[in-house]
């Protein structure tokens with residue numbers, strides 16, 4: 001469990017080098033300018049970063065979930081915005097189609113997502129449907145050979161730049177969770193409009209927007225898996241994958257904050273010595289390091305379970321996501337304290353990393369929702385791993 005294979009160590013090195021050479025020099029400027037780094041997403045695809053949990057016959061490299069997790073962690077150390085691509089191209093789209101799509105859907109969409117020829121998006125959230133997915137209002141009505149989509153989605157990553165979306169809508173609005181279906185939608189279809197959300201705290205180089213569907217015709221063969229009313233099952237299963245990527249992202253940002261803090265504590269001199277010499281700073285650092293390492297073990301465990309075929313490991317994945325996200329916020333707080341005033345300025349990366357860290361407690365299931373899954377499982381009210 002504690003040793004990474006040679007193949008994974010090799011791809012970790014490639015990801016680390018890519019992040020250092022290609023992302024780091026421009027991350028601050030691109031975040032400031034809200035500039036989407038399409039070219040870097042393409043380069044990550046060329047380096048085979050999006051194909052780990054995807055078989056070779058669909059354009060992947062079959063390296064598995066742990067490899068995916070470790071690459072995600074490396075990219076997240078440098079950019080939360082670019083980290084999002086791992087869910088848009090792989091876990092929330094390609095992997096979802098792999099698990100539930102028809103053979104034709106797999107062959108048509110997965111290779112183009114993994115190669116980033118097409119950018120993906122996941123459309124679940126709506127204005128009145130956040131944690132309560134069942135509150136969505138978007139509908140899909142069957143008319144002959146097409147479904148007609150009406151409604152809107154908000155807080156959608158890549159909304160303004162996406163080519164293909166997995167969109168969740170009610171085929172039977174009277175049935176709530178049992179009447180939801182999933183569609184693979186050509187996001188350039190007539191009737192689709194997009195617009196940006198309000199300015200975000202972090203992740204500024206990652207477009208987030210609203211999507212409006214006005215009588216959008218989607219061919220019936222684009223119903224995911226060819227089955228109506230399975231959408232909620234697909235949401236739950238999809239979240240069990242995207243949460244692993246989010247947890248890896250939280251882990252990466254924690255590690256980056258630790259690295260920055262160590263560097264700073266050794267060079268910042270007060271009272272005639274480096275601040276790292278003060279025991280209270282050491283206590284803060286020690287806590288950050290141990291908690292991050294504990295989070296890493298939870299995250300890698302979830303990935304390794306999936307690699308061993310236990311794809312329904314909701315309990316362990318939610319624990320990893322909850323803990324890694326919580327730790328990222330605490331570590332960000334500690335890093336800010338260690339940096340003092342300089343941490344509060346854009347001169348050091350800590351303020352950007354802190355803004356990136358906060359997001360993990362909100363998306364892919366808020367901290368409360370994660371705790372609910374863990375506790376209701378323990379209490380025997382609702383089994384998590386079904």
Ligand SMILES: Cc1cc2nc3c(=O)[nH]c(=O)nc-3n(C[C@H](O)[C@H](O)[C@H](O)COP(=O)(O)OP(=O)(O)OC[C@H]3O[C@@H](n4cnc5c(N)ncnc54)[C@H](O)[C@@H]3O)c2cc1C
Pocket residue numbers: 121122123124125129130131132154155156157158200203208359362363364365366367368369372
């Ligand atoms: C930058 C960004 C990118 C995103 N990208 C996507 C995307 O690509 N696709 C997509 O579909 N969505 C996306 N989202 C939306 C995200 O998944 C939602 O924010 C998330 O589902 C939570 O919903 P909410 O923010 O509306 O919070 P709410 O559900 O309104 O929750 C508000 C508060 O109430 C708490 N709460 C809610 N219900 C309960 C409960 N039953 N018990 C206890 N506490 C509860 C929550 O924990 C939270 O603290 C994105 C969000 C952000 C910020």
